Amino acid sequence: MVMIAVFAxxxxxxxxxxxxREWIERRMAVAVAGPALAFVLLLSIAVGASDHLGAGKDAHHGDTATAFGSxxxxxxxxxxxxxxNINFAFLTDGLGLFFALLVSGVGVCIFLYARGYFGREGPTSADDLYRFYPTIGFFTTAMLGVVLADYTILTLLFWEMTSISSFLLIGWDRYDKKAVKLAMQAFxxxxxxGMGLFGGVLVFGNATGNIVEGGIWRWSQMLEHSEALQTALLNITNNPQLMWAFVLMFIGAGxxxxxxxxxxxxPGxxxxxxxxxxxxHSATxxxxGVFLVGRxxxxxxxxxxxxxxxxxxxxATMLYGGVVALxxxxxxxxxxxxxxxxxGLLMAMYGLGAIDFEFVKDGKTLTAAAIDFxxxxxxxxxxxxxxxxxxxxxxxxVLSRDITQLNGAFYKHKAICGTMMAAALGLAAVPGTISFQAKELFLYAVMHAAKVSPWLWIVMGMTIITAVCNVAICVRVWTTLLGLKGGMSEADAPEAHHDHHHEHPHEHGLLANLIWFPGAAIVSLQFLGGLFPGAFWGPIFGGFEQTAATGNYFYKGVPNLWYILTHAFESLPFWISMFCLVAGFFVGRSRLGRGAVKDFADHIYPVMYWLSVTGGGRCFRVVQTGNLKHYLLFVLGAMLLGFGWAVQLDISNGGGMLDAVSIEAARxxxxxxxxxxxxxxxxxxxLIPxxxxxxxxxxFLGATGFAVVALYLVYQAPDLALTQLMFEIISVILFVIVLRLLPKEKRGRDAGKLWRVPIAVAVGLAFGWMTLVAASNNRGNGAFADDGVTPLVEPSNPHAEPLGVTLAQHSYGLKTDEFGNTKLETAMSEGPDGVSERGGGGTNIVNVILVDFRGFDTLGEICVLGxxxxxxxxxxxxxxxKSDPKREVETDYPQDAIEPPLDDLGQGVTA
Amino acid sequence: MTMVLAICVAVTFAVSIYLMLGRELKGVAMGVFLLGHAANLSIIAMSGSPVQTDAQQQTAEHAGVHLTSVDSPEMKDPPILTNQYANEQPLAQMVDPLPQALILTAIVIGFGVMAFLLTLLVVTNRKARTIEVSDLAEEAREA
Incomplete structure (x- = not known):
């Protein structure tokens, strides 16, 4: 069922x-059915699991172990x-299931919104939607896979798929070079x-071989053996590999x-x-990375x-992002x-969660992780x-994406701006949104952790600055959209730019509302959760909480808004929140940071790109001289070194290679x-050179070739001799023709010839020796042994016949008689006393090998010739x-070349 | 006989390398051509010496094989099944056919490669107006 959900x-x-392409509404309906189906299926799993395990639990108070922890x-x-260790299996624990529901749920809204965004009447609407739904469906599947996969490497595969789909979607506008560049940067x-994650997963699997046979390759295994792993992690000096696994995986997450x-x-x-x-790039x-750290x-x-x-x-990410955003x-x-x-805040939250703090409750000292919710x-x-x-x-x-252009936009587009303003309240963490409670909880976490290590008060300071920035952004959005005094206006933009303004025909009708309605639906959850955390938020999300799984929670249930407001006066986080709101309000109204700044980090990728391209080019120019001589010397040098190493090894092993020389020299x-x-x-x-x-x-070259022909004859290879003879003749003719086309050799530049001699001699000796050794060691074949009785080298399997013998036996067809002698079969019928086999049907064994046993090789050879x-x-x-004068210019010959008989040459070569 | 062959391989290899390191592409082409010979010779060495040892001859005579080959008596037979041997077992007196089959392929492909190489040579000369290795390298660096 999870499988269906993931791939739907x-x-x-x-x-x-x-x-x-014209069926836009039906297309949307089909596409939306995908995440919707996934959402329903996953929800049924979640409900089923909580019914099964969490019967009678009170999520609001969080007293019992919740559905997905145990x-x-x-x-x-x-x-x-x-x-x-790559299989399809899915892990539907609280964290994964929560993420999957988030992905599919937001997915449904986004699929609907895409219809509103791309519109209906626009010039490219139909094409855009045609391309968009498969791509975004691919992403949704990949993302569901990341959060649900149980096998670590499967997670990685889906992880890379999200990168790929992200690349495709960022570079959506294929003709915009900048967008493509940014897509590559993200990719x-x-x-x-992803490489970091891959390395981390592999190192982790390798390093945990002592805990689980074969290592841990499943997240569920990791959670099962968490105690053993934690013990190993506490003495990290004994298991440095685990630390590297974590660092690598964190690079992936980061x-x-x-x-x-x-x-x-x-931002790119x-x-x-x-x-x-x-x-x-915001929701899923x-x-x-946060999910991975949570995992x-x-x-x-x-x-x-x-x-x-x-x-x-x-x-650092939290602070930097907040300040730049403003x-x-x-x-x-x-x-x-x-x-x-x-x-950054979410990452820091998990980091803080790893710090245990002590607190006194009912007279007892308890230890708990500074993480919750x-x-x-x-x-x-x-x-x-x-x-x-x-x-x-x-x-x-409808207007512009530049905030300085939007002064008073609320009165023109009430629904859209209303949605934005409501969501901005969430950004500012105003009381009444769930965001407020979340900020409270984070502040609590920082505070508790800071009790253990005081330097974490710095983090508290960073959080405050970030929160102030967020509130200021919210204030600016409100004042600008409402056209109030102090809002952003064109005066804040030194050079007004309109490049984000897309002209889209304004739509009417029910479906036109899809451009804002999904947003409103999602943001309503903010306020429902914020106002009724006990009745609404807790029952839904409580079961998924990570800390509920481990039982280490310090705050029972998401705090109720009224509880915070009424009991707030003694708690520090509340005052911090209030301070942030007030300070943010004033910062938002002030002239502080109104100009658009550039992020210095935008240069990191271009600089790295430039460095690798130019560095690579420089390397290329050094290594690739373009001179054949250098390449050849490099190859030969490597070969000689390898041969020298082999000789060295051989001498230390008894010197079989040296013996081969003396044995063969005697013959x-x-x-x-x-x-x-x-x-x-x-x-x-x-004599040639x-x-x-x-x-x-x-x-002389031809003479050498004819001598080789004669050698083939000595070696009892008439086929080779005939073939070589024919090609030798053609080759010599060809050489003579080609030489006529080439410029004459310039004399008097033969200096520096001598250095070639030692290299050539060394390589020649090496090859000759290699031939000798190979030829004299290959005698593990009964029929072809030197003495015909005992092989020089005992074959590893004495009953195995060498391939040559087998091929010879089967090339015609043979029969084993009653004495065990193998004879050629003259008739097709099976003899009365032995096994009869049908062979290749030819008497020339070499020919039979070529056209029968190695028929496909010969076919390949014909292809090569072709x-x-x-x-x-x-x-x-x-x-x-005659009609193509350009070509004649190209085929002009240099003056010093002899005018060639071109057609003859062409025929000569291809004949 | 293997020793003789090994010496031939060594000499042809050395000469071909010497030619390939030369100043002009012409020499390189000749070197490649010679290299093909050397490689083929080293492959055929794998079939062992074609000369029968005394022990082999004795075994053959013991098995009742009459050595009526066209070659001199002490040589092995080519890997061709003749009618004459239809009722005998000829395999012990035969050279290994496998290296020969491999070389046959190699000869043909070697010829194709050489034809290609020579054409490249002509075309290079026509375009670059030189077949000197160092001139060509300079040209490649400038491009």
């Missing part, structure tokens, strides 16, 4: 491709690559993190979740259409490095930086950020015609056409 979005998304619900396994950055200094890709990703920004995909949290929180690494990165003008960039900031934090962010983006995209359609004079022919071959070869005349050289002929034909000038 992509399947239905692809199914929309079969619909005609048992890790894995689905059955569908084998894919069991040997590599490379998250892809780098790049995906846009942690400082890798955050630059996220705003080149994507707004539905994509709302879905991928960027949370994958690791129950186990890796024991690692001392966990808070030390995560908190600084998270806090100083942006483009709405999407504002919200992108607040997303960065919020992601991680799911609330994550859901809270999705529930105001997605609507913000939706509204930003909508307002960008030097066994056949004197052979010696004579060998001498001729050597002599003619050596001694002469300057190229014709004489070719003659290709060579085609290559020759294509390189030679074609028959000139």
């Amino acid at each position: 979005p992509v399947t239905l998304g692809l199914a929309t491709l079969w619909l005609p 048992e890790h619900l894995t689905t059955g396994t569908l084998n894919w690559m069991p040997s590599l 490379f950055t998250t892809g780098l993190g 790049t995906k979740s846009a942690q400082f200094p890798f955050h630059y890709w996220l 990703a705003m080149a994507a259409p707004t539905p994509v920004s709302a879905f991928l 995909m960027v949370k994958a 690791l949290f129950p186990v890796f929180a024991a690692l001392p490095l966990f808070p030390q690494l995560i908190i600084p990165f998270g806090a 100083q942006q003008h483009d709405l999407k960039r504002i919200f992108a930086y607040t997303t960065v900031s919020q992601l 991680d799911v609330t934090q994550i859901a809270n962010h999705a529930f105001y950020k997605a609507p913000l983006f939706i509204a930003a995209g909508a307002i960008g359609h 030097f004079f066994e056949y004197w015609p052979g010696i004579l022919i060998g001498f001729i071959a050597c002599l003619t070869a050596v 001694t002469t300057d005349s190229r014709i004489v050289r070719v003659v 290709l060579a002929a085609m290559g020759v034909w294509s390189m030679l000038p074609h028959r000139r056409r």
